Amino acid sequence: MTVNEYMNQLKKRGYKKTDKREEMIRIFEREKRYLSAKEMLHSMQSTFPGLSLDTVYRNLSLFEQLDIVETTDLNGERIYRLNCSKGDHHHHLICLSCGKSRLIDICPLDALSEPPSEFVITDHKFELYGYCKECC
CATH class of the missing domain: 1.10.10.10 (Winged helix-like DNA-binding domain superfamily/Winged helix DNA-binding domain)
Structure with missing residues (x-):
């Protein structure tokens, strides 16, 4: 936008x-x-x-x-x-030095074979922190 x-x-x-x-x-x-x-x-x-x-x-x-x-x-x-222009479900890699981020399309919830029956998941957040190529 x-x-x-x-x-x-x-x-x-x-x-x-x-x-x-x-x-x-x-x-x-x-x-x-x-x-x-x-x-x-x-x-x-x-x-x-x-x-x-x-x-x-x-x-x-x-x-x-x-x-x-x-x-x-x-x-x-x-x-x-x-807000990302990417409208579907996604997560980020975030540089600890400069704050730039990059989209990643993997989701840790995909690893669950089925959600826990005693818990209703309403939302989640998954971010990986590190250093981008320019800041290493």
């Missing part, structure tokens, strides 16, 4: 199209990697000098609710990236 498509998606759902939200989406699109809220704030401070971390978190939370971004936790911190 393009920045304009994301912004139109916000507007269609009743949210204002703001310069800050648009800039956040532009940063995600440009970086093509997971970013922390602090990294996002740092990237935006030259354009929006009075921007607070709280505002960044509020917008990231909204983006997460609207499936604009996906999240994971790394070293006790939540990190964000634009």
